[in-house]
Amino acid sequence: MLATTSSSHASHQGANMTANAADTRTMVEARGIVKVLGEAPNQVKVLKGVDLDLKAGELTLLMGPSGSGKTTLLSILGCILSPTDGDLSIAGHPTAGMSKEDLADLRRRHVGFVFQGYNLVPTLTAVENVMLALDLRDIRGPEAYDLAEEALHQVGLGHRIDAAPSKMSGGEKQRVAIARSLAGAPSVILADEPTAALDAQNGEAVMELLAQVAQDTNRAVLAVTHDHRTLKYADRIVRIDDGRIAGSERPKIDGTSPQPGSDAH
Amino acid sequence: MELALKAAAAAPAKSSRSRRKAKSAMxxxxxxxxxxxxxxxxxxxxxxxxxxxxxxxxxxxxxxxxxxxRKISAIIDAAPADLWVVPLGTKSYDDPSLLTGRERHMILSTPGVANAEDMVVSFARWRKPKGGTTAILLVGTGAESSYPLPWNIVEGSRDALEAPGTVAIDQSYFPDLGITALGDRAEINGIAVDIAATTKRIRSFTTLPYVFASIEQARMLTGANEIQATYERVTLADDADLESVRAEITERLPDTEVLTQDEFKKRSQAYWLFQTGxxxxxxxxxxxxxxxxxxxxxxxxxxxxxxxxxxxxxxxxxxxxxxxxxxxxxxxxxxxxxxxxxxxxxxxxxxxxxxxxxxxxxxxxxxxxxxxxxxxxxxxxxxxxxxxxxxxxxxxxxxxxx
Known part of the structure; x- marks a missing residue:
């Protein structure tokens, strides 16, 4: 089971430090990302040349004030929005020139999402929600059931596989969402304010889970958050302000405050 | 013992999981x-x-x-023929006019024809037993016909129609024709007729009730001469070519049209269903x-x-x-x-x-x-x-x- 206690999480930190010191693979590589929204003359330049790499085996937190471009950047990294300018590659696949359907295919194969509002299908049970993500990857029938069941066990919900979302707590729903994001073994998991709708205890549990998910050396995890309680789980914290990367730090390694203007690569 | 209990406890869980897994096949x-x-x-x-x-x-x-x-072509379907010889300009089965009377013999002498049967169809006036009149469509066929009309007889018999002054009607028309039972007497064009047979579910598309009689009775009631008919139903010899026979009959009888069974059906159906709206x-x-x-x-x-x-x-x-x-x-x-x-x-x-x-x-x-x-x-x-x-x-x- 992936779900662990805080003490077990702390014990992982040492291992992470070693892992982070190694030259891990870059799962997401963004260079000079610019995003302009709206039509002239009311255009707004939301991102103004963002460079960002997400490494496998790392949980990166993306923090910044409202309107700083966090969600837009997340949408671009998740291939949901296309950048106005700049280059992006996911798991080694450059996205430039890809059609909407090609981008959907790339998301399906390489990206997992965890949403603030969980976004589970309310008419499906927990296991069916996870199976739905597998179905998109052409994994069906008993094999999909076994994988979905395993994913739910991994997030500590082995006993709730047949529960409907309406019968689950917020924390349980978010764990199902994490299981769903894990189901296709994606290269990157993007989480949008995963703890925003949760109480402190459930928020902690979800962040612990994401931190554990990030330990997979074939996967990078990026979480957009406002929640300062989540900082302790980060391998890296990237701050964004006014459409630009304002700083990047690795608190588990150096234990220092972020340095404004430092390189986010 | 402990093992058995564990197995018993695990069995329902396993079966429930199997059920869930089976459901996953959808x-x-x-x-x-x-x-x-x-x-x-x-x-x-x-x-x-x-x-x-x-x-x-x-x-x-x-x-x-x-x-x-089906209603429009019911009688055509009930008395099928390879070819129908009809008066020129006939719009539908129940748009009758009489042929001259010489047609049957000319058709029978045409190479490739095995048989030709007369059929009389005519409008007539029906006088109800208790008074009042209504229009009917009188249909007469010969007793020797391969398809003598009517069909679906539920009371009486086709043979009974060979007796003079007898007709058959459908039970569903009893109220329209003022009839209450087999044996009732009415008049057609002023001539008394007895109900000698009744049928079930033979209704016309128009509001005119069908009244069936022998060919002789129909001729007598409608004032046709003893060789006149409305339609000739032609049966071809086994080796005959339909188009050749049709062409030959058309040439011999210029005031008629020679239609196949399907053409006559379609013409009748098209008239009632599309020309009337x-x-x-x-x-x-x-x-x-x-x-x-x-x-x-x-x-x-x-x-x-x-x-x-x-x-x-x-x-x-x-x-x-x-x-x-x-x-x-x-x-x-x-x-x-x-x-x-x-x-x-x-x-x-x-x-x-x-x-x-x-x-x-x-x-x-x-x-x-x-x-x-x-x-x-x-x-x-x-x-x-x-x-x-x-x-x-x-x-x-x-x-x-x-």
Missing amino acids: PMVVKLAYRNLFHDRLSFFVTIVGIVFSVVLVAIQTGIYLGSE AGAALIAGAMLGLIVGIVIVAQTLYASTKDHINEFATLRALGAGAGYIVKVILMQAVLSGLIGYLLGIGLAFGVIHAAQDTKLNVIMTPGLAAGLCAVTVGMCVVAAISAIIKVVRIDPAVVFSR
């Missing part, structure tokens, strides 16, 4: 579609009511159309049913899609192609169509059964039932277009703004 697209449909039961109920209404309306209108076709009205009714069905299903499917738009956007964000989401919507449409069809066709069969012995002749054939199923599903698929347009335009980025 394709996710189907599961998602039916869960979406049943999620909002009121909306689903409205959809099904719309489809049932549409199916019943289309089934009944089409059934009446088919029934009308009756068929167009029935087809318009069926189309209206389809349109109402499409509108109701389109509206409810669109509303359902809007209700579930966040889920579709999530699916899109998770990497579902437009085709996957379209499949879910189409599956919803097909499931609605099939459920609505099954209920609708059941109701339609009830209506058809109830109308069996009434003046309303509604027909349901396996072909019509199958066609209706295809039309219903097709209707629902067409109705899904607006919902499909809605989902393929979803911007998956909305998942981050909710």
